[in-house]
Amino acid sequence: MINLPATDVVIIGGGWSGLLMAKELAANTSFNITVLERGKPRNPKDYIEGMDELDYALRYRMMQDVAKETVTFRNTVKEKSLPIRQFGSFLPGDGVGGAGEHWNGMTPRFLPDVFEMHKATVERYGKARLPENSTIQDWGFSYKEIEPFYLKAERLLGISGLAGNPMASPRSGPYPTPPLKQTYFGKLFSDAAEELGWHSYPAPSANLSQTYRNPDGVIRPACQYCGFCERFGCMVGAKAQPTNTLLPVLRKQKSVTLKTGAQVRRILTKDNQAIGVTYVSNGKEYFQPAAKVILASWTLNNTRLLLLSKIGNSNTGRNLTHQVMGAGANVFFTKPINRFMGSGSSNMTVSDWDGDNFDHSGVDFVRGAYISSPAYGARPIANFGNVPSTVKSNWGSEWKKAAIESYDYMARIGSSGEHIPYKTNFMDLDPVYTDNVGDPLLRMTLDWNDNERKIHNFINGKIEAIAKRMPLKSYVLAAPLRRYDAVSYKSTHLQGGTIMGSSAETSVVNPYGQHWQVPNLYVLGASTFPQNPSGNPTLTVLAQTYRSAEALI
């Protein structure tokens, strides 16, 4: 073990939350800050040669190396947990910038009642309406308290959007940039939704609609709609990524050291104080002493490091949630839609059936989903092959003909639904499988329950209503939701495990991300979210990081 000189702050993870915290602390304090990132450095020039669907979208060039470390998964405690041998339902990032490099840039705010979901649900519908075994809990603050930080995060990234959506959260200021350009699919979707009297709005986007200079003086250009967004880095820097939004500022900060290839194994504590971290780099083990430790290594690793370090309480690992993404329809248009063009946030969305935006008195579930019309730029390996339901095979002449004819006439209406937490969905350490350095893998126990299945069916019905008003030849509605699976991609929005709350009895960290038992340890990221709203989490992760930074400064 090599002992390193002490630092004031050590930050575990060089993604959105860790690097934003480093930037804020460097700008406002005299702390020496060390960021430990286990992946590689990133060079924006890589992203031009990276416009290769096979290597980046299918072989996961930018993701965590699954050969070294994965998680094990089972639906219920009655089953044996087995390793997810190839990532499927979510894609953990790796390297400087983390998943913030290869995201789509969708940046909605969470609905106001998300922060007080327990209170709001019980007040309006009564305790009896909380689903069996559910563990919904409030964040410990209200939307009003986080709103200024949302605005700050939007200005950091330059979010492109259109204000005025009555189904979205209220805003105290305008979007920094106007919305992205409208795609043909987006227009057809919006026309149908408006006919139904619903509200169709462009998804707020971290892919810029025009050149933008942020408050730090960082300038980024407009999106080129090249269609290589999700699972890729942006070759022009139009999509906000930690490397193009935070690194230009951090590079000038002498008080910040960013070490790559540094895999943290433990957070060490003494008398309920964190004293530093141990990490492995190039086969050597180091001890980095620190006065404060910030854990910012994404949902799964945040939880795993606390468990491996034996820090905390019986709440660590609970409230594991994903998102209910299955409701949708493949729609086959009468005209071509040139679907190779698009951006990761080219997406008209309807939030009329999200959260508690509609009265749930007459339905037998709580919460909801937003409906979307993603025009991300269809890449051919992943998107070729969808055919109308009249074709039964997925290979051979008949299928080939139908798939070619359908290829550019087809799109998918999708959705993103809320996942409430349950006692039965949690994380702990796996008793059998280990990573490349011999530490136990994290074990996920996760399944859907009836509330999710009912949201799925309900939203499918709303999507069908939209489909029926579009100029279609046919549509194929998604099958009902059954069990959670680790195979099909949903989103990389796993949440929970180190949840926040107003009491140490029911949470791991306080509403500022400060650990209840180890007060000089802070946890950042969606691992602190007590339940999974429909909205994409990154903007809230950034807003919450700003709140934590204020507590630390």
Next chain:
Amino acid sequence: MKRRHFLTLPLAGALRAFPLKFFTEDQAQIVSAATARIFPTDDSGPGATEAGVTLYIDRQLAGPYGRDRYRYTKGPFEAGTPEQGYQGEATPRQIYREGLKLLSDLPTLSPEQQDQRLRSIEKTYFFSLLRQHTMEGLFSDPMHGGNQDLTGWKLIGFPGPYMSWANDIDKHFGQEFRPKPQSLSQILNRKLTPWEELEP
């Protein structure tokens, strides 16, 4: 010395021989016969043969993918539920070697008999890989050995990784917009080495 094996492909009207890196000639013929039924050359256009799908699969199996570089391969290996995903111990190379043994007479059969044979194995993991790799060989960038002459992209109107559609994204509504397909190498105007040749 080990005998070198070749795959002959009909490219742009002429036959061209490529040295194989993984398959024997016999194995390559079986893969060619099978993928030509999965994505046939017929009235709706060229198929797996013209795109060089077999060459693509050969390159992938010879490289890091073939030896399972992109999978968690620690044991114990146990049968799981469908929700837990593929749990087998066999690498893609082993799966192909075993799978191709079952199809050894495929090249000698009539197209109808070939379809019947493939139907009988279409629920196997081997077939799911074969089908998936056929799609990859048709539609991946040609640097990987498939999609020869951009056959796959031309067939479906995918133009390739152009740098910008900013002037077109909100135009051509309801009209076919079909820019000439170009590979990443053509767009960047330099030769590219695929990852399967870079990664040890």
